[in-house]
Amino acid sequence: MQDLIDQISLNKQKIDELIQNVGLDKIRESLTQLHRESEDPNLWNDQERAQKILKQVNDLQDELSGWEHLSARINDALELAKLNDESLRPELEKEISSLNLEVNQKELSTLLSGKYDRGNAILAIHAGAGGTEAHDWASMLQRMYLRWAEEHNYLCDIVDFTPGEEAGTKTITLTITGKYAYGKLKSEKGTHRLVRLSPFDAAHRRHTSFAMVEVLPEAIDDDSIEIPADEIRIDVFKSSGAGGQNVQKNSTAVRLLHIPTGIIVTCQNERSQTQNRENAMKVLKSRLLDIKHQEQEKELGELRGEYVKAEWGSQIRSYVLHPYQMVKDHRTDFEVGNAQSVLDGNLDGFMEAYLKFLCKSK
Incomplete structure (x- = not known):
């Protein structure tokens, strides 16, 4: 059973290191603070803030539970393997396969630590x-x-x-x-x-x-992007796509022009003009947020002397179907046959x- 003990011990070592890097104590502190805020009797006077706090509580609780549950599973598997009972081998091998997959997913999740990485x-x-x-x-x-x-x-x-x-x-x-x-x-x-x-x-x-x-x-919850009404021109027109008689007869499609940047966003997939306008605003806000990030990256990159402007011609990935089959990412050199x-x-x-x-x- 030593081979199984070694495999489980390796997973335990990985998870212990990841937990240390993630900082579960900080997550617990944040949860405690958010629970205090959620107990404020005046919280629901501001429904938007209340819903935001509850979402943060649920997200942090899920993350904390996920780490604790996986750590407990690894410890349980290690204890079973140390019993040195060969009859447990099939069950342990199945559990180790599952643990390997989950540990790999957890390892990947720690790389997703950017401000917007968790979102849509x-x-x-x-x-x-x-x-x-x-x-x-x-x-x-x-x-x-x-x-x-x-x-x-x-x-x-x-x-x-x-x-x-x-x-x-x-x-x-x-x-x-x-x-x-x-x-x-x-x-x-x-x-x-x-x-x-x-x-x-x-x-x-x-x-x-x-x-x-x-x-x-x-960029729904990003307060750093505000779009004054006088900076937007809104045009409505009849949808050119599928959607039934209602879409074809009425001007439900929306085109937004952001005057300062010249960005144009169209949305025509919903039957309601209001829904199309909301979706178009969502996309516009996200594009403005992206421009803001690019400007910040350019400023930092120029200070470091490493900024390279992204151009249309610089492909990130090639998909070759003839004369051979291969997909290759040119940034990482990762490829699949x-x-x-x-x-x-x-x-x-x-x-x-x-x-x-x-x-x-x-």
């Missing part, structure tokens, strides 16, 4: 030049991210969608709701390149297509490699 994400895909070929590539990426989100039980809503002229997707904007959605998806921001034999070319020649993926943190698996939503390896890359580069 707004993901937009824009087809590059190339007409139908590029539009088809954008739709393949759309399917890939929807598959990934479904596999991780994230809720996806289409905010805006413009189809390609003949096929595929010209541009699409999605909200992806769930814990760590932004933290995981931020690895996808940038230009994605596809090399394949084109199904739209009669001569069946090899084509290269590009699409830009934009990933933003949902089964391209179809990646296009079916198997992105976790790329995301984990990127988070570790970020951690090392800090």
Whole structure:
């Protein structure tokens, strides 16, 4: 049983180190303080603040319980292994396999420590030049991210969608709701390149297509972004997409122009003009938050002498379907030989490699 004891001991060592790095004592202190605030009899006079506090309490309680439960499982497994009873081996091997997976997930969660990493994400895909070929590539990426989100039980809503002229997707904007959605998806921001034999070319020649993926943190609770009413121009128009007679007959689609920056956001997927306006404001706020972060990074980078402007042409990842199959991330050098698996939503390896890359580069 010594082999099993060694495996469990390794997990115990990892978890003990992670717990120390996370600082569970600080989490407990924060919970105590939030519980005091939640007991204030006047708390619900400000419902927005009350709901925010309760959400923080639930999130911290879940995190604390998760660490404590996993640590207890490891200790229990270690005690069973030390009984040196071979009849327990099948049960312990199954538990060790489960523990390995959970410890790996916990290790990954410690890399998601940014301000917005725990929150929801707004993901937009824009087809590059190339007409139908590029539009088809954008739709393949759309399917890939929807598959990934479904596999991780994230809720996806289409905010805006413009189809390609003949096929595929010209541009699409999605909200992806769930814990760590932004933290995981931020690895996808940038230009994605596809090399394949084109199904739209009669001569069946090899084509290269590009699409830009934009990933933003949902900025609902961010107080640093305020948009005065006089800085926005709002236009309404009839939806050009599917949605039934109500959408086609009434001007429910909304276009926002942020005058100082020139940013334009459209939303036409909801039947209600009010809902479309709220969703468009959400996306606009998130884009302004992203600009603010980029300016801060540029300022810090220039002070350090290391800032490099992100350009359309600098692809982050290549997907090669011909003459061989491979998907390679050019930032981390992480690659997978089964391209179809990646296009079916198997992105976790790329995301984990990127988070570790970020951690090392800090």
